Amino acid sequence: MIDCAIVGGGPAGLSAALVLGRARRSVLLLDDHKPRNAVTQAGHGYLTRDGVSPAEFRRLAREEAESYPTVRMRQGRVVTIERYAGLFRLRTESGHAVEARTLLLAAGLKEQLPDVPGLREMYGSSLFNCPYCDGWELRDAPIVAVSTSSNLFQQAKLLLGWSRDVLVCTHGQGQLTAQQQQALEARGVKVSRTRIAAFEGSGGKLKAVRFEDGTLIARSGGFITPEAMLGTQLGAQLGCAHDAGGAVMVDPYGRTTVPGVYAAGDTAGTSPSQLVIAAASGSRAAFGISGDLAEADFGPV
Ligand SMILES: Cc1cc2nc3c(=O)[nH]c(=O)nc-3n(C[C@H](O)[C@H](O)[C@H](O)COP(=O)(O)OP(=O)(O)OC[C@H]3O[C@@H](n4cnc5c(N)ncnc54)[C@H](O)[C@@H]3O)c2cc1C
Missing domain, CATH: 3.50.50.60 (FAD/NAD(P)-binding domain)
Known part of the structure; x- marks a missing residue:
């Protein structure tokens, strides 16, 4: 059982993994490696990484996050998430199951050209x-x-x-x-x-x-201007409220309307849709997750 399962390994999910790892929280990040910007040769506008390829950006981010001992990553598509005894049970396409105390949806958007x-x-x-x-x-x-x-x-x-x-x-x-x-x-x-x-x-x-x-x-x-839709319907399946544009609604620390479920990056409708903004929103969600876990661990006063 882990503190947080992260669905999506783009800048939002990876940034959250880094912050949670540094907060000594156990994290499993699941990603099926289909980022929205995969078609580009170079990503621009991310300070210190202007012009880097999307693949290299992610490699560097994974390396940094995985240098913390409580952070693990696994390739795979999450297909179901169930509530189970106050936990979230995630299952991937290949049948791998994981249980987590909290869940971060950072699955980006899909585009229709x-x-x-x-x-x-x-x-x-x-x-x-x-x-x-x-x-x-x-x-x-x-x-x-x-x-x-x-x-x-x-x-x-x-x-x-x-x-x-x-x-x-x-x-x-x-x-x-x-x-x-x-x-x-x-x-x-x-x-x-x-x-x-x-x-x-x-x-x-x-x-x-x-x-x-x-x-x-x-x-x-x-x-x-392509049509864009959420990378996953898992938020809707869990009962998270969505805004008029289809994004998962969150508070400033990534909390959705379902306790224990957080969202960040393009999934949470961060605007403008940019690498640096998605990363910032992942970081904020990690603060929310870590703070809420600390409250739960401390217990009532
Ligand atoms: C063509 C193009 C060019 C762009 N160029 C730039 C640029 O130069 N600079 C810039 O700042 N922004 C750019 N962007 C925008 C930028 O790519 C996004 O804002 C950013 O990637 C959003 O990050 P994210 O972490 O929210 O989602 P993503 O980066 O899309 O990552 C989401 C991840 O979740 C995974 N996923 C989805 N569903 C599941 C599931 N069920 N289980 C497991 N994994 C799942 C996906 O495979 C993906 O890896 C560009 C976008 C496009 C389309």
């Missing part, structure tokens, strides 16, 4: 989801911004800070008002309301966007 030919091969190489993560690499390049949600106008304005050559695409779903389109065009931004037929290029490098009306516009990279 629009079904456009070429996008999957280019996502993470020349098409990205976040300009703060990859905008620098596309500075001054001819870029495209695609979104079917209401953030398109805001995204277009933001992207002008990285390049003056921006093509904005609604992908046929009209999320720009006529007034917004006029304002963008007055500033030299191209706007297309036609559906995209394909992203054309090779080796992950975008060369042009082809529209359903046959128009071809040369571009060398850009940004899309």
Whole structure:
């Protein structure tokens, strides 16, 4: 029986493991090694690790956390969690079972990309989801911004800070008002309301966007807004409340609405969705877990 089982070994889960290990709490971190940012060559914006690959980032983080004797890690997907005599019993796909006093959900998000030919091969190489993560690499390049949600106008304005050559695409779903389109065009931004037929290029490098009306516009990279959903439904199965955006609701120390269950990182809707913010939220959840365990161990006064 361990103090805390952590589901997910991204920056949130690994950061929590490190802090809990230093607090001399026994931890088992279970991870199925499918991080959301796996498609990228380099993660950016994490102080001291700017440009490091996601795999190297995790290797370094695992090494640090595992240097504490009470921290263990295991590869595997957690498929069920049951309450059992005041504990949580987790079971992985391969049948491994573990019992823990507390549970930290740090399972990130899964993304669903629009079904456009070429996008999957280019996502993470020349098409990205976040300009703060990859905008620098596309500075001054001819870029495209695609979104079917209401953030398109805001995204277009933001992207002008990285390049003056921006093509904005609604992908046929009209999320720009006529007034917004006029304002963008007055500033030299191209706007297309036609559906995209394909992203054309090779080796992950975008060369042009082809529209359903046959128009071809040369571009060398850009940004899309994928749909995102929780990496696991385990929180819902345990009865944790979720907010309107689908994230597990937490207090400032990662406590969910279910006693003993904590959440951190993208699972808990930390915003903006960034490595450093996920890591910080894992650290805060570890403070919550460690503090609550100390209270329970001390007992009533
Ligand atoms: C293409 C792309 C590029 C990005 N680039 C950057 C960047 O440059 N800089 C930046 O700051 N941010 C970047 N991000 C955002 C960043 O990756 C996330 O904000 C961050 O990884 C969230 O960390 P997390 O720990 O919450 O989740 P994740 O890093 O997604 O980790 C969750 C882990 O939980 C595991 N998991 C899920 N379910 C289970 C289960 N049932 N059992 C066991 N394990 C499970 C997953 O396999 C995964 O390993 C990028 C995101 C994307 C999609």
